[in-house]
Amino acid sequence: xxxxxxxxxxxxxxxxxxxxxxxxxxxxxxxxxxxxxxxxxxxxxxxxxxxxxxxxxxxxxxxxxxxxxxxxxxxxxxxxxxxxxxxxxxxxxxxxxxxxxxxxxxxxxxxxxxxxxxxxxxxxxxxxxxxxxxxxxxxxxxxxxxxxxxxxxxxxxxxxxxxxxxxxxxxxxxxxxxxxxxxxxxxxxxxxxxxxxxxxxxxxxxxxxxxxxxxxxxxxxxxxxxxxxxxxxxxxxxxxxxxxxxxxxxxxxxxxxxxxxxxxxxxxxxxxxxxxxxxxxxxxxxxxxxxxxxxxxxxxxxxxxxxxxxxxxxxxxxxxxxxxxxxxxxxxxxxxxxxxxxxxxxxxxxxxxxxxxxxxxxxxxxxxxxxxxxxxxxxxxxxxxxxxxxxxxxxxxxxxxxxxxxxxxxxxxxxxxxxxxxxxxxxxxxxxxxxxxxxxxxxxx
Amino acid sequence: xxxxxxxxxxxxxxxxxxxxxxxxxxxxxxxxxxxxxxxxxxxxxxxxxxxxxxxxxxxxxxxxxxxxxxxxxxxxxxxxxxxxxxxxxxxxxxxxxxxxxxxxxxxxxxxxxxxxxxxxxxxxxxxxxxxxxxxxxxxxxxxxxxxxxxxxxxxxxxxxxxxxxxxxxxxxxxxxxxxxxxxxxxxxxxxxxxxxxxxxxxxxxxxxxxxxxxxxxxxxxxxxxxxxxxxxxxxxxxxxxxxxxxxxxxxxxxxxxxxxxxxxxxxxxxxxxxxxxxxxxxxxxxxxxxxxxxxxxxxxxxxxxxxxxxxxxxxxxxxxxxxxxxxxxxxxxxxx
Numbered sequence: 001x002x003x004x005x006x007x008x009x010x011x012x013x014x015x016x017x018x019x020x021x022x023x024x025x026x027x028x029x030x031x032x033x034x035x036x037x038x039x040x041x042x043x044x045x046x047x048x049x050x051x052x053x054x055x056x057x058x059x060x061x062x063x064x065x066x067x068x069x070x071x072x073x074x075x076x077x078x079x080x081x082x083x084x085x086x087x088x089x090x091x092x093x094x095x096x097x098x099x100x101x102x103x104x105x106x107x108x109x110x111x112x113x114x115x116x117x118x119x120x121x122x123x124x125x126x127x128x129x130x131x132x133x134x135x136x137x138x139x140x141x142x143x144x145x146x147x148x149x150x151x152x153x154x155x156x157x158x159x160x161x162x163x164x165x166x167x168x169x170x171x172x173x174x175x176x177x178x179x180x181x182x183x184x185x186x187x188x189x190x191x192x193x194x195x196x197x198x199x200x201x202x203x204x205x206x207x208x209x210x211x212x213x214x215x216x217x218x219x220x221x222x223x224x225x226x227x228x229x230x231x232x233x234x235x236x237x238x239x240x241x242x243x244x245x246x247x248x249x250x251x252x253x254x255x256x257x258x259x260x261x262x263x264x265x266x267x268x269x270x271x272x273x274x275x276x277x278x279x280x281x282x283x284x285x286x287x288x289x290x291x292x293x294x295x296x297x298x299x300x301x302x303x304x305x306x307x308x309x310x311x312x313x314x315x316x317x318x319x320x321x322x323x324x325x326x327x328x329x330x331x332x333x334x335x336x337x338x339x340x341x342x343x344x345x346x347x348x349x350x351x352x353x354x355x356x357x358x359x360x361x362x363x364x365x366x367x368x369x370x371x372x373x374x375x376x377x378x379x380x381x382x383x384x385x386x387x388x389x390x391x392x393x394x395x396x397x398x399x400x401x402x403x404x405x406x407x408x409x410x411x412x413x414x415x416x417x418x419x420x421x422x423x424x425x426x427x428x429x430x431x432x433x434x435x436x437x438x439x440x441x442x443x444x445x
Numbered sequence: 446x447x448x449x450x451x452x453x454x455x456x457x458x459x460x461x462x463x464x465x466x467x468x469x470x471x472x473x474x475x476x477x478x479x480x481x482x483x484x485x486x487x488x489x490x491x492x493x494x495x496x497x498x499x500x501x502x503x504x505x506x507x508x509x510x511x512x513x514x515x516x517x518x519x520x521x522x523x524x525x526x527x528x529x530x531x532x533x534x535x536x537x538x539x540x541x542x543x544x545x546x547x548x549x550x551x552x553x554x555x556x557x558x559x560x561x562x563x564x565x566x567x568x569x570x571x572x573x574x575x576x577x578x579x580x581x582x583x584x585x586x587x588x589x590x591x592x593x594x595x596x597x598x599x600x601x602x603x604x605x606x607x608x609x610x611x612x613x614x615x616x617x618x619x620x621x622x623x624x625x626x627x628x629x630x631x632x633x634x635x636x637x638x639x640x641x642x643x644x645x646x647x648x649x650x651x652x653x654x655x656x657x658x659x660x661x662x663x664x665x666x667x668x669x670x671x672x673x674x675x676x677x678x679x680x681x682x683x684x685x686x687x688x689x690x691x692x693x694x695x696x697x698x699x700x701x702x703x704x705x706x707x708x709x710x711x712x713x714x715x716x717x718x719x720x721x722x723x724x725x726x727x728x729x730x731x732x733x734x735x736x737x738x739x740x741x742x743x744x745x746x747x748x749x750x751x752x753x754x755x756x757x758x759x760x761x762x763x764x765x766x767x768x769x770x771x772x773x774x775x776x777x778x779x780x781x
Contacts, residue, residue, distance in 0.1 A: 080767055109763035426632035434664070435631050438672055 016248015038431025197350025272299020
């Protein structure tokens with residue numbers, strides 16, 4: 001690879017990472033805008049603190065578990081210092097379980113390619129880690145949240161991430177079993193968003209609904225967010241950062257797919273937003289701004305996995321379905337299942353994330369992905385002649401539901417037993433700002 | 446059908462003779478025990494609270510706790526032979542509340558100290574029986590003509606081993622947050638140190654005529670109590686005895702771990718205030734601090750040292766790793 005090309009790619013990866021880092025601001029605004037004023041400082045605090053805690057946990061342990069097994073970065077050059085992946089099975093057909101090198105970046109200390117990849121992987125991890133803070137907002141004990149930050153960044157996210165992106169067993173489904181190219185996730189519909197959404201679901205189940213949300217007489221309280229303009233601004237910040245998320249995931253500035261990826265990202269978000277807006281408008285006779293925000297985000301989540309493999313028209317279709325899915329799942333969770341998710345994170349990241357993975361297995365059109373995960377030929381979905389790819393996508397989603405849900409549910413239960421997950425009722429009534437954080441977001445006089 | 450009782454009526458073995466007080470939740474009558482002729486006080490809840498589960502549970506517990514106690518500093522709760530409705534029979538105390546005695550002015554130091562010691566002694570007795578009062582305030586201290594202090598109202602008291610009874614829905618009965626300890630404001634159930642805090646506040650108000658925090662807005666007051674240091678008594682009373690000030694400030698420390706561990710320890714200092722060293726104005730620390738702090742600091746220090754050592758080892762290891770080969774074509778490399 002020419003030195004200039006390698007340098008350009010390095011800059012591209014770093015630029016993408018910088019954009020994705022800014023998504024932390026978007027999440028902070030969306031989640032705080034959608035929650036109540038008395039908990040605004042607490043919600044902001046979780047969004048701020050998950051970033052440094054996650055960075056340190058991922059640096060010390062997580063990155064080694066997730067990417068310790070990767071020997072070479074195709075667009076950035078060889079990785080220095082050796083790689084190791086713990087695997088079972090034969091040497092010819094290994095099933096990778098977890099990486100075991102580059103902990104605390106010691107062996108990568110002077111390796112620009114690995115350091116750039118660390119930065120890029122870290123901001124992706126922090127995106128996943130900040131998703132549950134929205135669904136679990138307004139009742140989560142801050143100390144329990146801190147423990148979660150370490151668990152997510154050091155263990156939970158890196159393990160599933162290794163299986164898809166670090167050379168683990170889900171990426172080997174193609175080579176070992178002939179299922180398409182193995183589980184393919186271009187920028188993280190499953191690795192980032194489904195993981196965040198499923199963890200959020202487990203957390204809300206352990207925490208239970210906010211007090212007064214589901215009344216004894218069967219009615220459901222409306223607990224409106226306190227700052228819709230803040231939520232809208234956050235949504236647009238996220239949509240902006242998402243270009244780094246998806247286009248940056250080529251890890252190459254010289255890859256011509258970059259343009260298609262950016263266009264697909266934009267189209268899916270637009271389709272998701274308009275669909276959600278119109279569906280809610282038609283049913284409740286008012287254009288719901290909050291739902292339009294979540295539809296836009298749902299479209300982005302769904303296109304994240306397939307963005308490099310589908311045509312622009314398919315991106316619109318994927319976004320449209322994601323918009324419908326978000327509206328439907330928000331209602332399903334609240335009205336049927338009585339699960340209280342203040343910001344709609346489970347619907348946006350969980351449901352739309354799973355849909356994104358499946359959509360890749362349907363609409364990947366064979367225009368790109370040559371040799372992906374060591375399997376010859378481009379990535380094709382069911383509609384373009386490869387049913388095995390759809391199967392690999394389904395296996396990846398199922399593995400996420402089983403492993404991420406099981407591990408996070410167990411972790412939250414354990415924390416609940418040991419130190420308690422939830423603030424006392426009095427604190428919840430008065431607001432977490434005054435009593436849990438000892439400060440107000442908006443002091444009065 | 447149950448209705449509100451009135452003076453002149455008979456309730457079981459008691460004859461109601463006088464309405465002493467009426468609050469939002471109950472009326473207190475003076476009555477005569479027709480068996481013994483002894484005057485008693487009856488606390489009878491208003492009719493609408495009879496059906497309230499949380500209220501009646503609270504009421505039942507107040508009676509249960511009260512009947513277990515026997516101390517000159519605690520109002521005795523009597524056992525009527527038969528009860529036809531919900532009420533509490535107590536010994537009748539001829540006296541007035543400490544609140545009425547203070548009514549905005551200071552008490553003489555000797556009198557205030559004597560009353561504080563008596564309440565402290567009563568609290569130490571309660572603690573020995575595993576009871577936390579949780580609602581110590583001047584309104585709940587009756588003082589007889591002979592100067593004997595008696596603690597009343599075990600409405601939100603707690604037996605250590607018992608399940609917590611939530612009082613979230615009864616917040617208006619908890620009254621002003623003036624005497625609530627910071628941990629109660631934060632929603633904790635409170636322990637012996639919660640009563641120490643309230644007693645410290647009581648002594649503060651008795652000796653200065655003021656409270657360490659004042660705000661008309663209960664929310665702002667609660668915030669101040671949890672986040673700001675209290676005004677020292679000498680702010681209100683110039684020349685306030687520095688030893689007494691040290692005792693009071695230690696009793697009303699915001700962190701329960703910095704307070705007297707129990708009423709007994711506070712009583713020991715109140716018996717001889719002059720033996721207590723004044724507070725060091727530079728550190729704000731008074732007397733000896735508790736042991737847990739040293740070990741806490743030690744653990745934190747050790748953890749910080751371990752983290753630094755670990756990081757140093759990682760830095761040393763990193764320095765031995767290979768450096769990426771510089772590309773000879775790059776200008777920066779050529780210059781070297």
